[in-house]
Amino acid sequence: MKNRLDLIYEAASRLFINKGFARTQVRDIAREIGLSTGMIYQYFSGKKDILSFILKEAVNPGFFDHERQFPVTSGASGIFDHLEEEIKATFEKNQQDFDTHLKDQAADYSLEEMLSDAFDVIANYAVSCLIIEHNEADLPELAHYYRDYRKRFFAQVQQYVDLYIEKNEFRKVENTFYTTRAIVESLAWWGMHVRYDAFETETDISPEKAKEVCLDLLLHAYQA
Amino acid sequence: MKNRLDLIYEAASRLFINKGFARTQVRDIAREIGLSTGMIYQYFSGKKDILSFILKEAVNPGFFDHERQFPVTSGASGIFDHLEEEIKATFEKNQQDFDTHLKDQAADYSLEEMLSDAFDVIANYAVSCLIIEHNEADLPELAHYYRDYRKRFFAQVQQYVDLYIEKNEFRKVENTFYTTRAIVESLAWWGMHVRYDAFETETDISPEKAKEVCLDLLLHAYQA
Known part of the structure; x- marks a missing residue:
């Protein structure tokens, strides 16, 4: 992306997440x-x-490095014509990848690797996910898909937890539902919220550092 | 509280937290x-x-059991005249109580007790805190106070963490700042967000259950 596009991306993302798409005006982004x-x-x-541009960058990173036609206009260029489908396809692909090791009972896949991959699934698409979460009324179809996507992700993590417990890699817990909730929400907090919409955001924490803190918490809490 | 007041309390709290005070109309509460x-x-x-009533219940539980003058009207009755000061005083009292064991280096105060008390500090005032967090523009003074209050609470928890590390009750961690963040945010998620404003809320999880899951996570993660 070009420098000004980066600035627009960053400012608009934060506004769409925290103020909401409906209440954000172009002049708010400019002022920021x-x-x-x-x-x-x-x-x-x-x-x-601008919203389409942000979502497009998530599924097609660097797309606008090569886009020379400014101003970007949805109808005219057709570049956003199948954007919702592209987003869903990207999310599906991620979920399939994350599913791989469930098929062989996580034979060569440690709890740490699983948590690391789960963190990436969340953190790599943090901006899109948070924009969807905070703008359900303006993105009804995507939001509907996303609610379902989160349910399936939760179910995947819970299956891994059950597997690792069977293999004695995970300590026996009373209730894997709540344990999975603790895992998923810790991953979400350190993978998404800390940088964008926590009450005290830390805009400069690197994803690597956030992952380190989060995995340190979860591995010590649950590894057998 | 009377039954209808309970219903108004619950519905209005959720709307003020999730939709925001400014955008919530009395008819939204009625419809709910x-x-x-x-x-x-x-x-x-x-x-x-209604907002004042909710905040008053936080600092003066059961106050409206004895209030016979309906409709409640701020100006006329004078019952909300010093509400912001009452809220601050209640929060200050809490923070002083939580500070007690820092004075004697947590001599007879285990990590588990500290985490349990910290959870209660958060969970007992969850509704008020979340209303303030989500309505900073409408409650500027309280919000300003609350931001500072959170900083002090964070500092208290970090001091306890440092103390417990010295006493070998807490495993050596690289960075007590981020560890404290992980503790405070886990407490906040299970003490407040899960029931009111998580993306998937669980309105029926009891505070006891939420505390159990949260302390199970944190104690296993950090206890030496």
């Missing part, structure tokens, strides 16, 4: 970056295009 | 409970009074 509203309109025809 | 808007106005003169 210290650009004029007119300058933003040289890049995007409206805030809907 | 299945009462007419007129019926709500028999109890409260407006949504500001």
Whole structure:
């Protein structure tokens, strides 16, 4: 991405997550970056295009490095025509990858590797996920898909937990449902919320550091 | 509290937290409970009074069991005249209590007791805290106080962590700042968010159960 696009991406993401898409105006994004509203309109025809741009970057990183047609306009260019399907396909792919080691009972797959991959599944798409979570009314289809996607992810993690308990890699816990909830929510907090929408955000914590703290917590808590 | 007041309390809390005070109308609260808007106005003169009622219940539980003057009207009755000061005083008292065992280096105070008390500090005032967090623009003074209050609570927990490490009750961790963050945020998630504003809320999990899951996670993660 170009530098100004980076700035627009970052400011708009934070606004769409914390203030909400409906209440964010293009001038809010401009003010956040210290650009004029007119300058933003040289890049995007409206805030809907900025939202599409952010979601597109998640499924197609670097797409806009090669996009030369500014301002970006959904209808005209057709680049966002199948965006929701692309997002779903990307999420499905992730979930299939994460499913791989369930098929062979996690034969060569440690609890640590599983937690690390689960963290990445969450952290790599943090911005898109949080935008969907905070804007269900404006993204009804995606939000509906996402609620289901989260349920399936939860079920995958719970299956891994059950497997690791059987293999004595995970300490016996009373209730794997709540343990899975503790795992998934800790991963979500350190993978997404800490940087974007916690009450005290830490915008400069690296994903690596966040992962380290989170895995240190979870491995010590549950590894047998 | 009377039954209808309970219903208003519960519905209005959830709306003020998730939709926000500014965007919640009295008719939204009525619709949520299945009462007419007129019926709500028999109890409260407006949504500001409902907000005050919820915050008052936090600092003065059962206050409205004895309140016979309906509809509740801020100006007329004077019952909410010093509400913000009362809230601050209650929070200060809590924080002083939680500070007690720092003075004697947590001589007779185990890590488990500390975590249990820290959970209660958070969970007992979950509704008020979340209403403040989600409505900073409408409660600017309280929000300002609350941000500072959270910083001090964080500092207290970090001091306890440092103490327990010295006493070999807590395993050596690389960075007590991030460890404290992991503790405070886990407490906050299980003490407040799970029931009110997580992406998947569990309205029926008891505070006892939530505390059990949370302390099981934290004790196994950090106890030496």
